[in-house]
Structure formats: C-alpha cells, structure tokens
Amino acid sequence: METAMHSFLVSLPQAAALWVVILGAVLLAAAMIARTQQPSVPAAVTDNLRFADEVAIAADRAATTAARRRAEWATAQERLDAAWLAYDVADRSAREAAKAAAFPLISKRRKPDENRARQRYLHHAASAACRNQDLSIAQLNDVFAHRGWNPRLHPVVQESLLRQAVRAHRFDEYQMALDAERASWQEAESAADALRSLRLEAAAAVTRAAAGEPVSDERWFADQWTTAELPAAA
Incomplete structure (x- = not known):
C-alpha cells in the first residue's frame, strides 16, 4: 500500500507536466486555426x-x-x-x-x-x-x-x-x-x-x-x- 502511494506521488508531477504540455499544444493549435480562419483584406x-x-x-x-x-x-x-x-x-x-x-479768355499783348x-x-x-x-x-x-x-x-x-x-x-x-x-x-x-x-x-x-x-x-x-x-x- 505504501509502495503504491509512493509511486503515485512520484508520478504525479510528471503527469501534471504532461497535461500542461498537452494543454499548451491544444491552445496553440486553436490559435493557429483561428488565425487561418480570419478573413484577409482584399487587395x-x-x-x-x-x-x-x-x-x-x-x-x-x-x-x-x-x-x-x-x-x-x-x-x-x-x-x-x-x-x-x-x-x-x-x-x-x-x-x-x-x-x-x-x-473766353481776354486777348492782349503778352509780356x-x-x-x-x-x-x-x-x-x-x-x-x-x-x-x-x-x-x-x-x-x-x-x-x-x-x-x-x-x-x-x-x-x-x-x-x-x-x-x-x-x-x-x-x-x-x-x-x-x-x-x-x-x-x-x-x-x-x-x-x-x-x-x-x-x-x-x-x-x-x-x-x-x-x-x-x-x-x-x-x-x-x-x-x-x-x-x-x-x-x-x-
């Protein structure tokens, strides 16, 4: 019983890390799919x-x-x-x-x-x-x-x-x-x-x-x- 519990506790961090990697991969794939589905602006x-x-x-x-x-x-x-x-x-x-x-002007001898x-x-x-x-x-x-x-x-x-x-x-x-x-x-x-x-x-x-x-x-x-x-x- 103790051996099984010990094995479970030892493998728990590895399983958590594996799930984190899987979750990250899923999120990355979802982001790439969403990006490819966005409509492009026509030329x-x-x-x-x-x-x-x-x-x-x-x-x-x-x-x-x-x-x-x-x-x-x-x-x-x-x-x-x-x-x-x-x-x-x-x-x-x-x-x-x-x-x-x-x-009319007066006509006279000029000086x-x-x-x-x-x-x-x-x-x-x-x-x-x-x-x-x-x-x-x-x-x-x-x-x-x-x-x-x-x-x-x-x-x-x-x-x-x-x-x-x-x-x-x-x-x-x-x-x-x-x-x-x-x-x-x-x-x-x-x-x-x-x-x-x-x-x-x-x-x-x-x-x-x-x-x-x-x-x-x-x-x-x-x-x-x-x-x-x-x-x-x-």
Whole structure:
C-alpha cells in the first residue's frame, strides 16, 4: 500500500507536466486555426484605401492653394475698387476744369517773359502730378518734350489739358486693374475646381474600397498623375 502511494506521488508531477504540455499544444493549435480562419483584406480594398489617402493629401494641398488664390482675388478686387475711385475723382476734376476753360479768355499783348512763365507753370504742374502718380513717366516726358503739348497756352487751358491727361492715366490704371482682377478670378476658380475634383475622387475611392471594387491600371496611373501635378501647378 505504501509502495503504491509512493509511486503515485512520484508520478504525479510528471503527469501534471504532461497535461500542461498537452494543454499548451491544444491552445496553440486553436490559435493557429483561428488565425487561418480570419478573413484577409482584399487587395482591391487596400489599393483603394491607399489611393484615397494619397488623394486626401493632394486635396489638403489644393485647399491651401485655393485659399491663397481666393485671398489674391480679394486683394485684386480691392485694387480694382481703388482704381475706379481714383478714375472717378479724375473724371470729375477734368469736367470741372473743362467748364472753366470754356469761358473766353481776354486777348492782349503778352509780356516778354510770359511765354517762359507759362512753360515753367506747365512743367511744374506736370511734375507735381507725376510725383502724385497722377501722370505716368511717359506722359511727363511728352510734356517736357512738348509732344502734343503747347507750353504757350494760357495756364487755365493747360490745367484743363493736364486734368484730361490725369483722367486718361487713371483710366489706363483702371483697365489694368480690371484685367488683373479677372485673371485672379480665373485662377481662384481653377483652384476651387481642382479642390472639388480631388475631394470627390477621395470620396469615390473610399466608396470603392467599401464595395471591394478594384482600381484599373489606367485609372490608377491617371489619378496618380493628377494627384501629383495639381498642387505643383497651383
């Protein structure tokens, strides 16, 4: 009896170790079976998700570009408004001077230095207008070279002609500001269209990934080209 009990106690640790090994093997086999039974992510889903991430990055860059273009357009609008106000002021001033010059001038014998005084007045008035950016450098050169300008005219007539020249200069500036504003608006619209296109493409890629639809090679390379080029072009 004691021998049997002794044998049982001696073999008990070995049996326990054997059961632990068997249990570990069973658990390992169960884990491997469960792992093999897990569904794998289709390659089409992975490709679409990766493509959606790339398009999302491009969309973020396009959003920055669109915001910058819109800010530039707002600045161009402000310059256009300022140019129009300057032209409006010059136009009213030219009309007032034209009304004053419409009155007949008294014809009398001129003093010996009167022609030179009139010329100095014309040059001084034109220089002051150019310093105030009311006349262009080209217009000032015409005044000093007397191209289209008669320095012997009465100062009232000269003032009227100067204000007409100022009006012409302000109108040219308004036209340039208008062209710049239109070009800036076109750039802002192009940037906004690119942003909308990229966002739609990113959403479509996520939808295709959810549906498990593959991306064709032609579409993939076309979209890759668009994703890489749009931010750089902006």
